[in-house]
Structure formats: C-alpha cells, structure tokens
Amino acid sequence: MSDGRWSLQKIAGDIPDQNMPLVQVSGLRKLYPLTTGLFQTSRSYIHAVDDINFTIPHGESLGLVGESGSGKTTTGKLLVRLIDPTEGQIHIYTSGGDTEIAHLRGRELKRFRRHVQMIFQDPYESLNPRRTIFDTVAEPLVVQGIGDLAERERRVAELLVWVGLIPPETFMFRYPHELSGGQRQRVAIARALVVNPTFVVADEPTSMLDVSIRTGIMHLMQELAERLGVTYLYITHDLAVARYMSDRLAVMYLGKIVEMGDTEDVLAKPLHPYTRALLSAVPIPDPAYKRGVPDIKGSIAQPINPLPRCRFYDRCPIAAKICADNDHPPLLDKGGGHQAACYLV
Amino acid sequence: MDDYVLRVDDLTMHYTTRAGDVWAVDNVSFALKKGQAMGLVGESGCGKTSIATSLLRLLPDNAVIKGGHIYLNSTDLVALEEEEMRKIRWRRISMVFQAAMNALNPVYKVGDQIIEAMENHGLVTTNETARNDVADLFRLVGLDPKLMEQYPHEYSGGMRQRAVIAMALSCNPDLIIADEPTTALDVIVQDNLLREMMELQHKLHMSMIYISHDIAVIAEVSDRIGVMYAGRLVELASAVEVFHHPLHPYTAGLMSAFPSIIGPKRALKTLPGEPPDLLHPPRGCRFHPRCPYATDICKQEVPVLKDLGNDHYVACYHPMEAN
Numbered sequence: 001m002s003d004g005r006w007s008l009q010k011i012a013g014d015i016p017d018q019n020m021p022l023v024q025v026s027g028l029r030k031l032y033p034l035t036t037g038l039f040q041t042s043r044s045y046i047h048a049v050d051d052i053n054f055t056i057p058h059g060e061s062l063g064l065v066g067e068s069g070s071g072k073t074t075t076g077k078l079l080v081r082l083i084d085p086t087e088g089q090i091h092i093y094t095s096g097g098d099t100e101i102a103h104l105r106g107r108e109l110k111r112f113r114r115h116v117q118m119i120f121q122d123p124y125e126s127l128n129p130r131r132t133i134f135d136t137v138a139e140p141l142v143v144q145g146i147g148d149l150a151e152r153e154r155r156v157a158e159l160l161v162w163v164g165l166i167p168p169e170t171f172m173f174r175y176p177h178e179l180s181g182g183q184r185q186r187v188a189i190a191r192a193l194v195v196n197p198t199f200v201v202a203d204e205p206t207s208m209l210d211v212s213i214r215t216g217i218m219h220l221m222q223e224l225a226e227r228l229g230v231t232y233l234y235i236t237h238d239l240a241v242a243r244y245m246s247d248r249l250a251v252m253y254l255g256k257i258v259e260m261g262d263t264e265d266v267l268a269k270p271l272h273p274y275t276r277a278l279l280s281a282v283p284i285p286d287p288a289y290k291r292g293v294p295d296i297k298g299s300i301a302q303p304i305n306p307l308p309r310c311r312f313y314d315r316c317p318i319a320a321k322i323c324a325d326n327d328h329p330p331l332l333d334k335g336g337g338h339q340a341a342c343y344l345v
Numbered sequence: 346m347d348d349y350v351l352r353v354d355d356l357t358m359h360y361t362t363r364a365g366d367v368w369a370v371d372n373v374s375f376a377l378k379k380g381q382a383m384g385l386v387g388e389s390g391c392g393k394t395s396i397a398t399s400l401l402r403l404l405p406d407n408a409v410i411k412g413g414h415i416y417l418n419s420t421d422l423v424a425l426e427e428e429e430m431r432k433i434r435w436r437r438i439s440m441v442f443q444a445a446m447n448a449l450n451p452v453y454k455v456g457d458q459i460i461e462a463m464e465n466h467g468l469v470t471t472n473e474t475a476r477n478d479v480a481d482l483f484r485l486v487g488l489d490p491k492l493m494e495q496y497p498h499e500y501s502g503g504m505r506q507r508a509v510i511a512m513a514l515s516c517n518p519d520l521i522i523a524d525e526p527t528t529a530l531d532v533i534v535q536d537n538l539l540r541e542m543m544e545l546q547h548k549l550h551m552s553m554i555y556i557s558h559d560i561a562v563i564a565e566v567s568d569r570i571g572v573m574y575a576g577r578l579v580e581l582a583s584a585v586e587v588f589h590h591p592l593h594p595y596t597a598g599l600m601s602a603f604p605s606i607i608g609p610k611r612a613l614k615t616l617p618g619e620p621p622d623l624l625h626p627p628r629g630c631r632f633h634p635r636c637p638y639a640t641d642i643c644k645q646e647v648p649v650l651k652d653l654g655n656d657h658y659v660a661c662y663h664p665m666e667a668n
Contacts, residue, residue, distance in 0.1 A: 067531040180619055210388035210558060212616040215602040219615055237531065240561075240604035244613060267606050281536035283561035285603050287584035291565075293540070294533055299501065 020093045022199055022231050023056040023079065028088035028102075030074050034304065047303040048074040050255035051088070053331065056248075058093075058198075061225065061232040063246025063263060065239055067278075067300055070252040072235045076201040078102075079233060080118045081109060092116060094198050114144050117192040121204035123184030127176040133160070133187055134172040140195045159190040163220060182213035186220065193224060203235045218244055239282050243267060251275045254303040254311045257331055261338035271340040274312050310343070318344055349416075350519050350552040351377040351400075356413035356423075358392075358399050367623045369395040371576040372413070374650065377520070377569075382546055382553040384567030384584070386560050386599075388620055392576040393556045397522045400554075401438055402430050417519065436466045439513040441506070443525035448509050449497040456483075456493025459512045466516050482511040487541055503534040510542065514549075524556045539566055560603055564588055572596045575621050575631035578650060582657035592659040592666060595632045630661070638663040 029052075031045040049071045056062045064072045077083045079090060081101055090102045094115045101112055117140070120126040127136055137156045141147055147155060153172075160168035163186040176184055185205060192200050202221065206214040218241070225232060234245040242249060243263055250260040251272065259272040270276045277296035284291060295317040303311070310316070310323040322343045323329075331341040358370040370392045377383050385393045398404050400415055402422060415422040417437060422430065442448045450458055459482065460475045469475040480490035486507040497505060506526060513521050523542070527535040543566055546553050557563050563570060563584075570587040572580040572595065580593040591597040601614040618635040621627055627634055633643040642662050650660040 067533065182619060210620075211560070211599055211602050212388060213619060215613045215615045218613065239532075240606050243606055243610060244604055264610065277533060279606060281532040282606050283532075283536075283539075283559070283565050284607055285561040285564050285588065285600070285605050287564045287567070287588050289607070291536075294536055296533060299503065299534065300531070 020058065021055045021091075022058040022093055023054075023233075024089075024091040024093075025055070025079070026053050026089050026091075028052050028075070028078060028090065029086045030071075030078060030083065031086045044305050047255045047306055049078065049085075050303065050306075050328075052252075052255075052257050054250060054257065054260060056199075056231060056233065059229070059231055060247040061234055061245065063242035063249045064233060064235045064252060065237065065242050065249060065278075066252035067237065069254070069300060069302065071255040071303075072252050073203055075252070076118070076203050076233060076235045079199075080116050080201050081112070082118070092199060110143065113140070114195050115197050116199045116201070117195065117197040119185075119188050119192045119200060119202040119205045122208055123181055123188050124176075124208075126188055127184055129176050132173045132175060133165075133179075136176075136187060137190045137194055140191060144195055146195065155194060156190070159194050162193070162224060163187070163190045164216075165190070180213075181209055182217060185209060185217055189217075189221065189224070193228065193230065196228070197230060199233070200230050201233045201235070204237070205234075206241060207236065207238065214241075221245070239267070239279065251278065254301070254306065256311050256328060256341060258312065258342070259338075259340045260331065261336075265336070265338050269338070271334055271338065271345045272312075272342050273316050273318055273345075275340075277315075277317075310341075320344060348378050349376045350379045350381075350418065351554075352414075352416040353396075353400075354414045354416070356396070356399060356415060357411040358395055358404070359409050359411055360405070361407045361409060362624070365624050368576050368626050369408075369623060370399060371626075373573075373576075373578045374413075375571055375578060375581055377552055377554065379519075379552055380546075380550040382543075382555060382566055382568050384555045384557065384563035384570045385573060386557060386563045386570060387573030388558060390575075390620060390623065391573040393573050394524055395576075396573075397440065397524050397554070397556055400520075400522060401434055401440055402427075403434070403440075432466070435462055435518070436516045437518050438520045438522065439516065439518045441509050441513050441521065441523040441526045443528050448512075449505060451497050454494055454496060455500070455508050459493075459508075459515050462512055463515050468516060479511070479515070482514055483508075485514070485545065486511045502530055503538060506530065506538055507541070510538075510545075514545070520552045520554065522554045522556065525558070526555070527562065528557070528559070535562075542566070560599060561605070572599070575626055576623055577631060577660065579632065579661065580657075580659045581650065582655070582659075586655060586657045590657070590666070592653060592657060592664040593632075593661050594636050594638055594663070594665060597665050598635075 028049060030049040031047055034044040066072045078085050085102050089100055092099050092101055104112055134156055137159055138152045141152050157168040160171055165171040165186055206217050236242050246263050249263040249266045250257050253274050259275045270279050277294040280292050281294040297315045308327045310328050313319050313323050329341045329343050331339045334340050354374050356370055356373045360367040360369055387393050410423055456479050459479050463469050463475060479493055483490045488507050527538055555566050567584045570584050571578050574595050580596045591600055598616040602616060604613055616635055621631055629645050630643045630648050633639040648660045648662050650658045652658050
C-alpha cells in the first residue's frame, strides 16, 4: 500500500486552519408541521430539532446519541443539508473559508458537498443495485466535475485500497449484490471520502453489521479519519460504540441537547438525569455485573408543541417546581467543558 | 434426565436451494432444564433462528430436517405428524418473535387474538373466564387490561412486545423461545422488558431460550449460553464461564470485539475475514479460515463438542486455555 500509486495523498491541499472550529451550529431548529382539517392548515408542529447549539473543533469527532425520535438523525441531515432548517445557522470552516450553509441553494449547495459527505446506516439501501462499485464511488467526482475518466478510475482504485477492498480491480466492476454487508459499507465509506471531505456525518454506519464485521469498520473509519484529516459527526443509539468512535459526546432528548462533554467524562460522570437513566439501561457484556434499575418515569413522547418547560420534566426523577415554571434550561458549562441543560445539577 | 424440558440431539437442518443445500444447522446438541434460561448467540446466518423454527417445526417449504431428535419432555418432535405438532405448538412451546408488529393481526383486537390462541387449544370454557384469564395475563406483563379492547396499531413498540409475551404465556407452555425480543427497542424500553421477562421466568419457573446477536443482552438474561458459528454450536457453558473463560477462539474473538460503556476503555480486536457461505462451508472446523490457532487437523476433521470440565463444552482442537 506504500506503493506510490496508492499513497495516501489528498487530491488538493485541503487542510483547514487547525485552530478554527470545523462546524459551528447556532439556534438550529427543524419543525415539521402536522397538517389537519379541510384547508390543511397547521396548528401543531413536531419540534424534531429545537434550538441546538454546538461546535465541532477540527479533528474532534462528536458522537450524537439518543433514543429513536430524539432528533439525532434530523440533526445529521441538517448538517449536510439533505433537509432545510426552519431556523438557525450552520457554519462550516474549510480551506475555502467560512461558509454559512443553512440557506445555500443550487450551485453553491452542490459546491459545498465537496467538503461535507454522509454515510448511511443501511448499506443494502444506500447503494444503487444497478450501478457498479466504480460508478457508485465515482459519482461524487462526476457530480463535482473532478478529473477525467482515467483520473477517476485511478482515484476510485485508490479509495478501494484504502477501505480494504483489495485488489481494487476485482471489485470495481461488480454490483452491490455480489458483496457482503461489511464490504458494502466499505464501498459507502469510499464513496463518502472520494472527494476529500473534511467533515462526514455517519448515521449508524455499523448498526446493521455483525460484531465480528463491525469492529473492522470502526477501525477503518478511525484510521481514515486520522490519515485524511476527516472529522465525524457519529450518530448512534449504541453508547458503547459511541465510546470508541467519538472524542466528545452529545446526548439528545426530544430535539434538545441535554448534555455534552468529553466522551469518557460523560460516560463516567453523567450529569443530566436523562443521561444517567440512559447509561444505566445499557446492557453490560458481563454476567457477573449487576446493573441498577434506570431511574426514569413513563415513556418517550413526541415533541409536538412542547410546553415551555424542561422537556424531560414528565419523566425526571428529581423534577422540581423550577423545572416547570421556566423554559427548557440552557446548555451550560458545569465545569471542565462538561455541559448540561438542567436547573438542578 | 427427567428434569430436562428440552433435549436436542444431533439436529441437522438444510435449506434446499437451486444452488445446492445450505447447511444451516449442523449436528447441534444441547439440553435445557426446567426453569432454566439458555441464550443462543451468534451472528446473522449462524443458524440460531433456524434452530428456533426447527424446534417449533415452523420451517419454510424448502427446509429439511436431515437428522437428529428434538425431545420435548419425552416426545420426539421430529417424528410427529403436522396434526400432532399443531397441538404442541403454542400450547407446549411458544415463541416471542422479533417483529412484534407482524406477530399481531392488525384487524383484530389484541385481547381477542389471545383468546383465539387459547380457544384453539381447548383452553376456553366460557368467554367470561377467558377474558378474566387474559386480563390477568395483561397485568402479569405490565399492561393495563383495558388495552385488550384496542388494536395493535394503538400500541407502542414496547407495549406490543408485552402483548406478544402475554400471548406466548397464554397457554402456559413448557418452553418459550424469544428470538431477538428487544432488538428493535430503545435501551430504556429494552431494559424494562428484559427485567419483566426475567421476573416472570423466575416467578413461573419457566424454561426459556433467548436468541440474540447482542452478547450483552444474552449475558444479562441467560443461565447458560450456547455460541453458534456457521450452523454449529461451538461452545456451551454457564454464562459466567463463557464470558470469563471463553474456550473457543471464536467466542474469545467475539468478546474482545464487543465494546462496553463500563470499565477501562480497552482496544477492540477485529476478527479477520467474514463468516463462510453455508452453501459451501469450509471442511473441518468451519472457523478455521479465520482462526489464528488453526492447524492441519482443523482443516480436515470436524471437532466435536466435548466437556472440558466444569460443564463447559467446546468444539475445538486448540481451546483457548491451551493457547
């Protein structure tokens, strides 16, 4: 692999300033209207993502965890602009400078996709079954108008080697159905990285894979991130996987980030009562270990026209008057960069 | 031998396809005592669900039980006619499926569906007693009996899974097989449901087989664990033995590839390669192409499941303690 042809060189000099943040999100919000009645007028909205703020420094992958319906996938799609935000700003800092992408359209949006890519959960659905591996991996190059056919072939071969589909000639002209689940996810990773992005949103990229295959994909993603200078937003419901894939962790609940900090800090010393309940519900692969019962009431609801109070109020074991009388608490630093959105911690 | 509810002896099951036979279950033997919970773990395609559907004889048309016996108490299920098997299914062995939505009929009220299952086995004397029985079952699994009058789509995922458990319990079976019972659920709901199932199991002294790809879930619910690889049972022992002293290199590999949120963050190890295609399984030990300890004998001879002491069975020529 150290052979010059396949060396790990970037297509262009695309190293952003290390001291700048890579992604800065402020006041980001996505509301989905619930239409009812004769004129399909909306009085209710699902607050899928509701006023979230965070920064991802260059090289510090962020894990985004939460239960289904917490808004983590919506957040991921907003950051690559697969969907349009209702409100808020998303700044991405790349070699081309600072771009506010929340309202980009047309050609500019297309240009921005050169820097930001996405890896999806299900490699059986995210690859077009009628296109060869070459066509699939080369597509972003075609869209971006990078290189001619010979150059694209060389670049795709290089990517296939990086993701461990070796020798690349034997994979280039095969179809997805000829590959295993793990191999398909490698193709999806190659496709995401072929245009040299600086930021990649990975939405549950290993949750469909078996354990013995999963670890290989996790290692591959980490190795490539280091060598290519890619930073991930790693979305997962699996906290144990998040521990390995992210430097920092953000916990979402009903469209809000309720806790954020260094991954090991959050796992070892969770501050928010929701994070504490979530962590204590995670099964431990040791039959001798006895977990406590998660301290939480009721079950998850949908964030439809939420009341102006803490989102976790109904389920919180320590909820007090202050939590009901005030709006949802802001995400504040509780020491050492460990943030929580709670009046009581 | 009498205290065994279930004894599976040398069970072999193939799927016939146009491309040839798929060796889905190959010479699998294990036994389950009354009141015990056994976990079957393995990756997709390792044969764990095929074992479950063989036990219930709910096999697709192209599946053939090639050999072996399945003794439920002392009845060999393999030898039964379909007519007799129908009396055993649900009444003596029932199953909780992964996709609870598909296990419930969307056009009938949930309570009526459970009553119907009981009716089919002659367990209903009057409608009123049956309704009372189902109400009791609902309370047992933590559902409000009022929900009997509702349809499956009005239930949440966790509630549906509870209803399916109530249905599995309705005929008071000797054995319940739970195939990935919580896989589609969020962790907090999963935790709640697994606690409920374990409590029921102890209270009713039920025998259970849990099937999952998630070794952490299996660790928490099982007394004994069987590890499957490529259609074969490669290791069988108490849960603590399997986790603390894995003997098969595959089991050891799985353990070191599985992340945990507690304890020091240790490096996860990768198992090289992928599980084999069961149309053309490798000769000898099916794990040998991925095994770091494989020698010539592993490529030629099939290792048999042997007790290495402590009621710990492994099918390997080079078990871990020796490596």
